[in-house]
Amino acid sequence: MTLAIHLYRRMMRRGRVIALVALSSVPGLVYWLGVFDADSGEAAGLYSEIVSAVGYTFVIAALILTAATLREEKDAGTLPYIYMRPISRPWFAAQSIIAGSVAAIVIGIGGWLATVLASIAVGNGLGPTLPALSLFVAAAIGYAAVFVPLGYLAPRSLLIGLGYIIVWETILANVVTGLAQFSIWRIALSIYAGLEDDFGRVASDTLGPVTPGVGGGVAKLAAVVLIGLGALTWTLRRRDAL
Numbered sequence: 001m002t003l004a005i006h007l008y009r010r011m012m013r014r015g016r017v018i019a020l021v022a023l024s025s026v027p028g029l030v031y032w033l034g035v036f037d038a039d040s041g042e043a044a045g046l047y048s049e050i051v052s053a054v055g056y057t058f059v060i061a062a063l064i065l066t067a068a069t070l071r072e073e074k075d076a077g078t079l080p081y082i083y084m085r086p087i088s089r090p091w092f093a094a095q096s097i098i099a100g101s102v103a104a105i106v107i108g109i110g111g112w113l114a115t116v117l118a119s120i121a122v123g124n125g126l127g128p129t130l131p132a133l134s135l136f137v138a139a140a141i142g143y144a145a146v147f148v149p150l151g152y153l154a155p156r157s158l159l160i161g162l163g164y165i166i167v168w169e170t171i172l173a174n175v176v177t178g179l180a181q182f183s184i185w186r187i188a189l190s191i192y193a194g195l196e197d198d199f200g201r202v203a204s205d206t207l208g209p210v211t212p213g214v215g216g217g218v219a220k221l222a223a224v225v226l227i228g229l230g231a232l233t234w235t236l237r238r239r240d241a242l
Helices: 002-011 015-022 026-034 040-054 055-067 068-076 091-121 133-152 155-177 178-183 184-195 201-207 214-238
Strands: none
Touching: 002 055, 002 068, 002 091, 015 026, 015 055, 015 178, 026 040, 026 055, 026 091, 040 055, 040 133, 040 201, 055 068, 055 091, 055 133, 055 155, 068 091, 068 133, 091 133, 091 214, 133 155, 133 184, 133 214, 155 178, 155 184, 178 184, 178 214, 184 201, 184 214
16 A cells, blocks of 8 residues: 555645645535524524535545646656556556545545534534535545546646536536436435435435435445546556656
């Protein structure tokens, strides 16, 4: 796991971590502002709605972070020094995705803790916040499996990733019912919905036609990871590391 640790440390620079945790914390700030004067019953119901709708700020943070997993090494010209045997290409790809996933999870936990603090501040307690941790963790893993290979493949990976988030996740997946099944955010939401009894109307609308459930969501998430791993492995075997 030496490679994964190296990539993780390179990504998690202090200034970047602070900025991305702040970006991921926007749902917590919006929740605190939105329910500051609401009664406790309404505040509990709004939690899932705000986190599911505003949580795309965390997706953007995950994109910025995970796309840099291999891209920074490649741009700096240091990738050839680690891109060599005895590290096999599948293991290289796996460690890269693991590093991106762990880094994104750390940022996601920071964003989730902001929602915990907001919930406590409005007198709502920890109850509604605990299932939401699964949303941030699942989304971090799923997006890392997509954005780590994208960062290696495309010099303008941030623009492509933003296009994916805006066009695919927020527009096409809402318009074309079948595409919602391939939305990583909705897959993560389905896991969250399977753990949360008080899943609000707006949150359900965001989930769309995707069936709530932990088992189904985890299975889809595993498929996304395997596809990302396979794509990165295939690319590493056929492209020059330079």
